[in-house]
Amino acid sequence: MIYISDTLTKSKVPLETGQPNVVKMYVCGPTVYNYIHIGNARPMVVFDVFRRFLEFVGYKVVMAQNFTDIDDKIINQANEWGVDWKTVADTFIAECYHDAQLLGIRTANFHPRTTDFVEDIINAIAKMIDNDFAYVTPNGDAYFSVRKVNDYGRLSGKKLDELRSGARVDVNELKIDPLDFVLWKSAKPGEPVWNSPWGKGRPGWHIECSVMSQKLLGDMFDIHGGGEDLIFPHHEDEIAQSKALTGKPPARYWMHNGMIIARGDKMSKSLRNTFMVREAVRKFGKDGVRLFLLSKHYRSPMEFFDAPLDDSSKAAARVHATLYRFTEKYNYPLVPKYDEEMNDYQTRFIEALSDDFNTPVALSVLFNVVRELNKAMDDGNDERALKMYHLIKRVFGNMLGIFDGETDKVQRVESEEMQTLDTLIRGIIEMRNNFRKEKQYEMADKLRNLLGESKIRLVDTPEGTKYELY
């Protein structure tokens, strides 16, 4: 049984899906007006791994992640650059796919864009107006009446009257209640527009997710995920909208990941303390970044700074070296037969992830197996080595989306340049070994240092001298 923390009930609950062995999951994606940063990447990686885990234990996962491709920030950005909104959106959707791919995030089954669903959104709003959950103001805005649904505020633990007294809510005389939120924004001059029964305008933010998730995953899917900053008002409003439309909340469970903190604040584009995914991958490697993101429980906020990223990067490199050591001997390792030890490690790994997706514990199992793989190779126990290799590379690595490349940062390209370099290095190694044979260690060490300065590390093994670039 898999247990997850449900934001709505604030408790750890068993995952019981609508259809047996199928998990339908919707994860809120970014508004595309710039490159994605590490904060955007956390839910992407977390839910990517969660999905792989569910698949491993036998679920068929149907996953959707949206792009908000029309919004004030996109329009502002477009105006600033003197291009149209769609160019901005298209550009950063493309860049987002690029960065997601760099991070080894599998594409979801659906990546809906708001502007592809305007017709459905209009229909949904019309229905809410008909059923008296929403109203149109004289200027052509449409608003949702928050007080028409019961339990509004349950997800975020807020009480309507406390919110009102907070007086932080948008003061807008057109709204009947200050807490009402916009479903359709009437167009200001020069803004992109779509036609609607109540005038030219564009969809508000919350309605897109309700409409797209319902259309793609159905009235009540299993898991709705996203960053915890979306709990209020975004997800609260989605619940209200779905209840107005279908009489049901949109999802059975709500999973929220904690924020990435940088320099004392939440990482956010508007706070200018972002660290781009692209830069992080360049600096720490794909597996280093993923390992970092999985090193802390997904619900806790995590501080972003170099030291732990460096640690994760080193740990990833160590595992890569171990795997490389194995594949050097066995180019095409086949499938081992499971034994008690393998079952035991795998069970521990799965149990960790089954307990509210405890990735830090799962990683501890992984690192234990890495040590066992090294030991098996040290002992010359190839059969056991294959078993450990299989667990790391094909089972754990597969679920975590790591160790699927040759090495993390160092490329072992079969290019002509590499061939030349290889010949050169091998030549120097041979010279050094001749010096060693003649016990001229000073000369031998000189050559080793020379290579070391060029970031080439020599490793003397019983099978001869090897080298690696670092």
Next chain:
RNA sequence: GGCGACGUAGCCAAGGGGUCAAAGGCGGAGGUCUGCAAAAUCUCUAUUCGAGGGUUCAAAUCCCUCCGUCGCCUCCA
């Protein structure tokens, strides 16, 4: 102001009434291996879990107080 989370070794981070003299990673010390290194491996590196009270046969784990950090309440993943 309201709601919520957290404070565990040099750093990162699990655990969440007894099996914890507390997993794992990074770092550090020492051993094995090596001509020496490197890599790998082994041992050690928190008698203690922010501070102070309390409950209990038993607490890092439950309760209270205090100190500190952070999130949400506004666009945000």
